[in-house]
Amino acid sequence: MTRISMSVDGVRYSDDVEPRTLLVHYLRERVGKTGTVVGCDTSNCGACTVQLDGQAVKSCSVLAVQADGAQITTIEGLAGPDGALHPMQQAFHAQHGLQCGFCTPGMIMTAVDLLAENPDPSEAEIREGIEGNLCRCTGYQNIVRAVQSAAEQMRGVRS
Amino acid sequence: MSTAMFGAPVRRHEDARLLTGAGRYLDDLGHRALAAAFVRSPHAHARVSDIDVTAAAEVDGVVAIFTYEDLTGRMAEPLPLLIPHPALHAPRTAYPLARGEVNHVGEPVVMVVARDRYLAEDAAARVVVSYDPLPAVVGLPAARSARHAVHPDVPDNVAAHLVQAVGEVDTAIAAAPHVLELDLEIERSASTPLEGKGVYARWNSDEGSLRVYTSTQASTSVRAAVAAKLGLPLVKVDCIAPDVGGGFGVKIVHPWPEEVLVAWAAQRLAALAPEGIKWTEDRWEHFVSSAHERGQLQHVRVGFDSDGRLLGLDVTIWHDNGAYTPYGIIVPIITSTQLLGPYKPGAYRCEFFSLYTNTVIVTPYRGAGRPQGVFAMERTMDAIADHLGLDRAEVRAVNFIAAEEMPYDQGLIFQDGRPLIYDSGDFAATLDKLKALVGWSDFQAYREQARAAGRRVGIGLACYVEGTGVGPYEGGHVQVETSGKVMVATGLTSQGQGHQTVLAQIVADELGVDFDDVEVTTGDTRRFGYAVGTFASRAAVMSGNAVALAARKVRQKALRIAGEALEADPSDLEIVSGVVRVKGAPASAIPLSTVAVLSNPLRYAFDEAAKAATQFAVGDTSKPPVAEDDEPGLEARDFYSPTQSTFANGMHAVIVETDPDTAEVRVLRYCVVHDCGPLINPMIVEGQVHGGVAQGVAGALYERMVYDDAGQLLNASFMDFLMPYASEIPTVEIDHLETPSPLNPLGIKGAGEAGVIPGSAVIASAIEDAEGFVIRRMPISPSELFELRASYAAGRVPGLRRTSGERTDPRTRPGHSPDNDSPDNDSPDKET
Incomplete structure (x- = not known):
């Protein structure tokens, strides 16, 4: 067992974990952040995407011990303290960017990361930017529209 | 007035929890x-x-x-x-x-x-x-040869053999002026939901x-x-x-x-x-122990006249059902019946063999046998058009069942054990819309332009009819609580289709309450114990109508109780935004929440509102508090059970570009015209179409199950099974036609599977058009297309008649003439 400590959605956690424990399992089973889900086990689907020190990572491909000392943000920590949805969450709702919702937490975390790097992406850049995340329901069309719409919204908020 | 919810692109109730990580999937339970x-x-x-x-x-x-x-x-x-x-x-x-x-x-x-x-x-x-x-039996040829058996007591590997026929197909084909034969093949794919x-x-x-x-x-x-x-x-x-x-x-x-x-x-x-x-389930387990679909070999023999009109259609199908048959033979039955699409086949005979192999079981995957049937029929339509030098759309149109011929009996038995009778549709109108949407008539000019720029483009189309809303039944329960909230339950389940929203829209309209006051529960036997399930594009048709019927009962009861309270005739009352009021005299009104209180005669006032229904407050002392034919509570349940399926339809057109060097196929435009009757929520229907098309494109160009001869699935992960990302899936352009079904109270037809059905057929049609030689097997990868080009150049793959002599590119110009001017019926166009 190894002692680790990290901040998850603004709350500090310390636990003893087996070194082989994946970050996603630590988040789901120890911290209780079940909003982050597992879709593939091979880091292809991106459903488990969270932010580690501000960078999107696939938490099925990170060991919990590697996140020792890190700040983790999951989908459950994305809304404001008052519960107000993040513009990306609002845009997914308004543009019907989700159906079953299973890929949605990872897709949103990736999209937020994408806009942090490129606040005004073209459609092609959005499609390329989310091509580490699989969705089986939507055909991506409304996801792309949601990211476009969130980008507009967020640029407006900033300016 | 409440705004009508039916038909509005209402945002979903489900989203609030799913967007914030508050959804509860199976693995989120049982910590x-x-x-x-x-x-x-x-x-x-x-x-x-x-x-x-x-x-x-x-x-x-x-x-x-x-x-x-x-x-x-x-x-x-x-x-x-x-x-x-x-x-x-x-x-x-x-x-x-x-x-x-x-x-x-x-x-x-x-x-x-x-x-x-x-x-x-x-x-x-x-x-x-x-x-x-x-010894492992892998693939249909091995199963058919029966050199080895999967189950020792089934030595020929044949699980099922079914023949359905209408008319004398051999006679009809023998008498036909033209005859073609095609051998077709579709490989396996799978549902592959993100959650196993x-x-x-x-x-x-x-x-x-x-x-x-x-x-x-x-x-x-x-x-x-x-x-x-x-x-x-x-x-x-x-x-x-x-x-x-x-x-x-x-x-x-x-x-x-x-x-x-x-x-x-x-x-x-x-x-x-x-x-x-x-x-x-982990992802590997899902690949090797859940279920696959699609794998079939097909042989088509078709006789037709010089307008391309079908006179006789004879189809034999070999269907790979995997190692076991828990779901029966639903998939090949659907293939053999829905193959007919919007057409009159003349005489028709379809025979299928469902064969055991030592592979994962084969059970319905969205489309459920229809993509294969549509592939067979639409490849045949294209072959006829090319053979006769006719426009592909015209050949289809000449075979359409006319709108005024509805209901149209195809003379077969469908997957629900009921006659295959189309209830509605206007196929000619759908085709007109599709041609306008994609610019069918202008494509030749576009092709010339592209060719001048060294680009190779093609256009394809495909039509389908989809039996939706199969029985036997679904039910719904609607209850108005004393808070005024309306709780709705239906037994079938949801996997992302937005039932909590769509069913709430229906109940809101039927009852006259606000959409946000309606809460829907699905798939929980504690709330509703009688149900069939969510499949065959049936949820909106079956549960939609069931909750509508239940809501109508509740409305009737509310009007009766409110009529007594307001001393008004129930027929003079209306319910608007959860308030029952006298038409034309809105001041005379009573909230549904109070009606709910009054519906349940009480001895004990459990809260302030309940006082209104206690024994010293209400009641005609000459009558029992609950009448003999009544029950306490403002609630009702009802069931919808149709005599047969309702038939949605649609047509897709696609424009592709094939890379002259790498043989990569790019979808430039994907157009859909879809008729599922009146749309309850167009946003959700279009979302269903988008997702279906994505799976259709995936099945045509990317996904397949690769088994080796020993029966090992070689691509059992998302690393090797090429489920497309956003970078592969095109934007879908959609138009709707709304011909209502006469079969159910809401006039609706199912929409869930439509998008996927013609995927392989329409993309094969477009690639064939771009390349100038026949495509008989899907999916198709760039390397397979590359090899087909070589085979075509070597004369091993027949070319299209319509493009013969057009090509100037030496890489694709055949060494022989693909033209065959000999009398058709003497030399059927047999292909590999």
């Missing part, structure tokens, strides 16, 4: 449950000679290890044959754990229960199973009851199956489908071995597992 893991067969076909669990049992945290020998009672029997059919003469289903023999890689052999999944997997890895390998299967069961020792959560499309039937296997009364078993991360067909199969095993172990190990037992 303190024990975990199950399975030892699965590494062989496609083998005898199990020994199982040694000694080392596994020593792993710390292991609670139990089960093999077939441990199964008791009905658990030791084979899993049920869900849909028997007289033509399925040799049905075979698996045992929950292998009994002496395994028939595909991934078949469960041993179940391990441990403190957590890591430990369960550790122990599973230490189980030693000895196998004596047997999973089941969590907890035995309540105090009550002697079992609660099963499962990621299913059919919770009522899982409940019945588990109760039967465990010998429990139905009322002692609850089954709940929580949030389900996609289904697309694979989760309609039930009970899966894991569903009954986890439930059985939860009861058996109750003392050791007070918080229950959970199993969550």
Whole structure:
């Protein structure tokens, strides 16, 4: 067992974990952040995407011990303290960017990361930017529209 | 006035929880449950000679290890044959754990229960199973040859053989001026929802009851199956489908071995597992032990006149059903009936053989046999058009059933055991819309432009008819609470289709309440115990109409009670935004919440509002408080059970560009015209179409199941199975036609599967058009197209008549003339 400590959605956690424990399992089973889900086990689907020190990572491909000392943000920590949805969450709702919702937490975390790097992406850049995340329901069309719409919204908020 | 919700692109109720990580999928439940893991067969076909669990049992945290020998009672029997059919003469289903023999890689052999999944997997890895390998039957040619048998008592590997015929097809074809023959092939793909299967069961020792959560499309039937296997009364078993991360067909199969095993172990190990037992499928398990679909070989013989009108159509299908047939022969039945699409075939005969192979079972995947049928028919339409030098759209139009011929009886028996009678549709109008949307008539000019720029483009189209809303029934329960909130329940399940929104829209309109006051529960047997399931594009049609009927009953009762309270005739009342009021005199009104209070005569006032219904407050003392033909409460349930399916239809057109060097296929435009009757929520319908088209494109260009000759699935992960990302899927352009169904109160037809159905057919049509030679096999990868070009250049693949002589590119110019001017009926155009 190894002692680790990290901040998850603004709350500090310390636990003893087996070194082989994946970050996603630590988040789901120890911290209780079940909003982050597992879709593939091979880091292809991106459903488990969270932010580690501000960078999107696939938490099925990170060991919990590697996140020792890190700040983790999951989908459950994305809304404001008052519960107000993040513009990306609002845009997914308004543009019907989700159906079953299973890929949605990872897709949103990736999209937020994408806009942090490129606040005004073209459609092609959005499609390329989310091509580490699989969705089986939507055909991506409304996801792309949601990211476009969130980008507009967020640029407006900033300016 | 309330705004009409039916027809509005209402944003979904489901989103609030799903956007914030507050959804509850199967693996999000049962935090303190024990975990199950399975030892699965590494062989496609083998005898199990020994199982040694000694080392596994020593792993710390292991609670139990089960093999077939441990199964008791009905658990030791084979899993049920869900849909028997007289033509399925040799049905075979698996045992929950292998009994002496395994028939595909991934078949469960041993179940391990441990403190957590890591430990369960550790122990599973230490189980030693000895196998004596047997010859594996992989692929339809091997199954057909019957050199080896999957099941020793089915030596020809034929599970089912069915012939359906209308008219004298041999006579009709013999007399036809033109005859063509085509050999076609479609490979396997799979539903592949982002969330795999999973089941969590907890035995309540105090009550002697079992609660099963499962990621299913059919919770009522899982409940019945588990109760039967465990010998429990139905009322002692609850089954709940929580949030389900996609289904697309694979989760309609039930009970899966894991569903009954986890439930059985939860009861058996109750003392050791007070918080229950959970199993969550991993991605590899999903590939090798869930279900696939699509794989078929087809032979088409067609006779037609010089306008391209079908005179006789004779189709033989070899369908790969995998190792077992738990879901019967629904898929090939659908292929052989829905193949007809919007057309009159003249005489028709369809024969299929459903064959065993040592591979994962084959059960419905979105489209459920229709993509293969449409592929057969639409490839045939294109072949006829090319043969006669006619426009492909015109050949289709000449064969259409006319709108005024509805209802139209195709003379066959459909998958629901009912006659195949189309109820509605205007195919000519749909085609006109499609041609306008894609610019069919202008394409030649575009092609010339592209060619001048060194680009190779093609256009294709494909048409389909889809039987939706199959029976036998669904039900709905609607209850107005004394808070004014309306609670709705239906038994079928949801996997992302937005039922909580769509059914709320329907109830809001029927009842006259605000959309946000309606809360819908699906797939929970505690709330509604009678249901069939979510499949065959049936949820909106079946449960939509059921909740509408139940809401109408509630409305009627509300008007009666309000009429008594307001001393008005119920026919003079209306319900607007949850308030019953006198038409034209809105001041004379009573809220539905109060009507709900009054509907339940009380002795005890449990809150302030309830005082209005207590015994000294209301009631005609000459009558019983609850009339003989009445019940307390403002609630009702009703069922919708149609005599037959309702038939949606649509047509797709696609423009592709093929790279002259790399043979990569790019979809430039994808156009859809769709007729599912009146749209309840166009945003949701279009979302369904987008997702369906994505799966159609995926099945045409990217996805397949690659088995080697030993029956190993070589691409059993998302690394190797090419499920498309946003970078591959095109934007879909959609237009709608709304011809209502005469069969149900809302006039609606199903929409869930439509998008996927013509995918392989329409893309094959466009690639063929771009390349100038025939495409007979899908999916198609760039390397396969590259090789086809070489085969075409070498004269081994026939060219299209319409493009012969057009090509100037030496890489594709054939060394021979693809033209064949000999009399058609003397030399059928036989292709490989």
